[in-house]
Amino acid sequence: MKTRDKILLSSLELFNERGERNITTNHISAYLAISPGNLYYHFRNKSDIIYEIYLEYEKLVDYYLQIPDDRPLTLDDLTFYLESVFDGLWSYRFFHRELEFLLDSDQRLREDYRKFTSRCLAAINRIFDGLAEGGVIQPQSEDLRAAMSLNVWLVITNWLAFLKTAHGSELSNDLSLGQLKQGIYQVLTLEIPYLTPEFYRPVMDLREKYRPQLPVVGDERTG
Amino acid sequence: MKTRDKILLSSLELFNERGERNITTNHISAYLAISPGNLYYHFRNKSDIIYEIYLEYEKLVDYYLQIPDDRPLTLDDLTFYLESVFDGLWSYRFFHRELEFLLDSDQRLREDYRKFTSRCLAAINRIFDGLAEGGVIQPQSEDLRAAMSLNVWLVITNWLAFLKTAHGSELSNDLSLGQLKQGIYQVLTLEIPYLTPEFYRPVMDLREKYRPQLPVVGDERTG
DNA sequence: GACTCACTAGAGTATATACTCTAATAATAA
DNA sequence: TTATTATTAGAGTATATACTCTAGTGAGTC
Numbered sequence: 001m002k003t004r005d006k007i008l009l010s011s012l013e014l015f016n017e018r019g020e021r022n023i024t025t026n027h028i029s030a031y032l033a034i035s036p037g038n039l040y041y042h043f044r045n046k047s048d049i050i051y052e053i054y055l056e057y058e059k060l061v062d063y064y065l066q067i068p069d070d071r072p073l074t075l076d077d078l079t080f081y082l083e084s085v086f087d088g089l090w091s092y093r094f095f096h097r098e099l100e101f102l103l104d105s106d107q108r109l110r111e112d113y114r115k116f117t118s119r120c121l122a123a124i125n126r127i128f129d130g131l132a133e134g135g136v137i138q139p140q141s142e143d144l145r146a147a148m149s150l151n152v153w154l155v156i157t158n159w160l161a162f163l164k165t166a167h168g169s170e171l172s173n174d175l176s177l178g179q180l181k182q183g184i185y186q187v188l189t190l191e192i193p194y195l196t197p198e199f200y201r202p203v204m205d206l207r208e209k210y211r212p213q214l215p216v217v218g219d220e221r222t223g
Numbered sequence: 224m225k226t227r228d229k230i231l232l233s234s235l236e237l238f239n240e241r242g243e244r245n246i247t248t249n250h251i252s253a254y255l256a257i258s259p260g261n262l263y264y265h266f267r268n269k270s271d272i273i274y275e276i277y278l279e280y281e282k283l284v285d286y287y288l289q290i291p292d293d294r295p296l297t298l299d300d301l302t303f304y305l306e307s308v309f310d311g312l313w314s315y316r317f318f319h320r321e322l323e324f325l326l327d328s329d330q331r332l333r334e335d336y337r338k339f340t341s342r343c344l345a346a347i348n349r350i351f352d353g354l355a356e357g358g359v360i361q362p363q364s365e366d367l368r369a370a371m372s373l374n375v376w377l378v379i380t381n382w383l384a385f386l387k388t389a390h391g392s393e394l395s396n397d398l399s400l401g402q403l404k405q406g407i408y409q410v411l412t413l414e415i416p417y418l419t420p421e422f423y424r425p426v427m428d429l430r431e432k433y434r435p436q437l438p439v440v441g442d443e444r445t446g
Numbered sequence: 447g448a449c450t451c452a453c454t455a456g457a458g459t460a461t462a463t464a465c466t467c468t469a470a471t472a473a474t475a476a
Numbered sequence: 477t478t479a480t481t482a483t484t485a486g487a488g489t490a491t492a493t494a495c496t497c498t499a500g501t502g503a504g505t506c
Contacts, residue, residue: 021244021324024493035455040495097323101244103388117389147412155374158381165326166340186377189370193416247463258485263465
């Protein structure tokens with residue numbers, strides 16, 4: 001494998017494991033057992049590494065979120081979209097963790113991410129449309145659909161941070177892809193009231209597959 | 224005002240404005256026109272400053288989220304909870320921005336925040352209960368209520384990050400408390416399907432007050 | 447063999463960062 | 477007054493961080 005690709009791969013791995021803020025270019029080169037100079041031969045700076053990794057992430061999610069508009073959507077489609085998006089989030093999980101700082105530090109990233117968010121929201125809207133066409137959910141007003149889509153986006157993009165922060169140190173280091181996918185349970189919760197009678201059972205059964213094994217949080221009470 | 228309090232106040236201000244990651248202890252002392260030594264006389268380290276600020280935040284939200292259990296809840300109660308929580312989020316907005324890093328760096332904070340999340344979720348659950356008692360929303364199964372509450376939490380805690388990242392640089396520097404409260408629109412969207420017929424109109428009217436003036440994001444399409 | 451060129455090592459640098467140390471001053475108590 | 481304590485200034489330090497510079501190496505080409 002080319003050094004350049006190794007740098008990208010290892011950076012992603014280290015960023016995901018320990019957070020971008022905790023990983024310096026020196027860490028990356030040390031991890032790869034190459035010199036800092038070598039790293040800087042391939043990349044102008046740390047931001048460029050992050051930006052390239054981001055482009056991969058964006059490409060991946062854009063690929064997943066291609067919505068056919070020549071046919072209605074099925075429950076299988078929905079499952080695929082959800083599974084895929086959470087897979088993507090997991091593979092590039094460092095990104096959302098330090099999102100605001102990263103966008104503040106890199107104008108390109110900021111602009112690209114803004115458009116990316118827009119595309120994702122549009123895609124979620126179209127998925128709702130497609131599901132309504134497919135008779136899975138009831139048709140909604142444009143307003144409601146947009147607000148719902150945004151809520152779906154908020155739940156999805158915040159799910160990982162929630163998992164990491166809502167648990168003590170015990171679990172946080174070995175978050176599994178499985179736990180991550182409990183986010184799907186949360187997303188499907190949003191749809192329940194809008195399901196058609198015909199699809200109520202199938203969707204609830206699907207949702208059940210992602211139900212958290214243990215209660216997500218305890219039961220502390222305010223005074 | 225005591226130097227110690229000035230440090231806390233200015234730190235919060237600087238953290239909120241420019242992000243905790245971009246603010247060093249030297250920045251804080253320079254901003255206050257005191258010496259670094261002076262700052263370190265009052266606080267052992269940067270973490271301690273952050274921790275004390277966090278305690279204020281926690282105290283504030285805990286105070287807001289006292290739920291009476293001797294009476295049902297009204298729509299006014301709900302409005303108060305929503306407004307208060309978003310006010311709190313705004314005043315301490317730096318915190319959620321760098322949440323994961325902060326929790327990783329400070330064991331006390333991690334543990335306290337975990338319990339805090341738990342209390343908040345419990346409070347949201349009880350608000351739903353109270354609203355059901357008050358005839359605002361229909362009673363729900365415990366499972367559904369818990370999942371709904373979690374979604375409310377996810378939407379609330381992610382709303383600010385969404386606003387900051389979904390807009391280009393134009394808006395991001397002057398996010399207003401007003402825009403922030405459009406988050407209330409999103410939260411109320413979650414409740415729509417569960418409203419009782421009697422309260423459908425009142426809640427929808429309330430929600431309307433927080434509707435975003437401009438579409439929150441554009442309409443870019445995936446390929 | 448001479449030459450090119452992509453690639454690499456590794457020492458080095460300017461700056462920033464969190465934090466310390468000493469000495470001094472202001473406030474308060476005895 | 478004297479003693480004590482709280483507070484402050486400000487120079488200084490060890491370390492980290494992002495990044496640069498010079499000097500190569502080794503595979504392929506003419």
